Amino acid sequence: EDQVTQSPEALRLQEGESSSLNCSYTVSGLRGLFWYRQDPGKGPEFLFTLYSAGEEKEKERLKATLTKKESFLHITAPKPEDSATYLCARGIREKLTFGTGTRLTIIP
């Protein structure tokens, strides 16, 4: 069965302390690996799409990378406003299947 697994479930970092979130998947026919950010009480907000192993994309303090079986979301020198739940999803055909997310807390 196709699965998307995210780790860790929760992560607390000091402001400025860099780290990475992991998303691993088992799937054939992958049509994109997606990262979303979700703030409390809000809908998921699109961040990145990656299609090929070796691909990287950046936005402010976030960088997403992709290998054949996993993706990483690297956060560099995070700020308190980066606190959110980060969701990854794999695309297949027209659908997205989501992992359960990593709840990131940045402590000032």
Place this chain on the structure above:
Amino acid sequence: DAGVIQSPRHEVTEMGQEVTLRCKPISGHDYLFWYRQTMMRGLELLIYFNNNVPIDDSGMPEDRFSAKMPNASFSTLKIQPSEPRDSAVYFCASRAQGVSGNTIYFGEGSWLTVV
């Protein structure tokens, strides 16, 4: 663009009552998705439409759930009768056909509590 618009934002209802959630997708988008989010199961796809036609409803949990899309700018998700285990956040999302990839844009969600 106003984004995906959902209503109501919050609904509290009694068990056995009918619940109707509404969605207006982004103008020009050809795909519409209904997701449900719970703490235990995360985000689950319930059903999606392409050009107003239901394509895959395999995620709809029971016959109590139904969804319609009478036109390109409106969709409903109905639960009848509602049960406490239906309590969740229901998200509507949309995307454009022909755009590279599957980037899906979400609404703010409808928070449903069934007591």
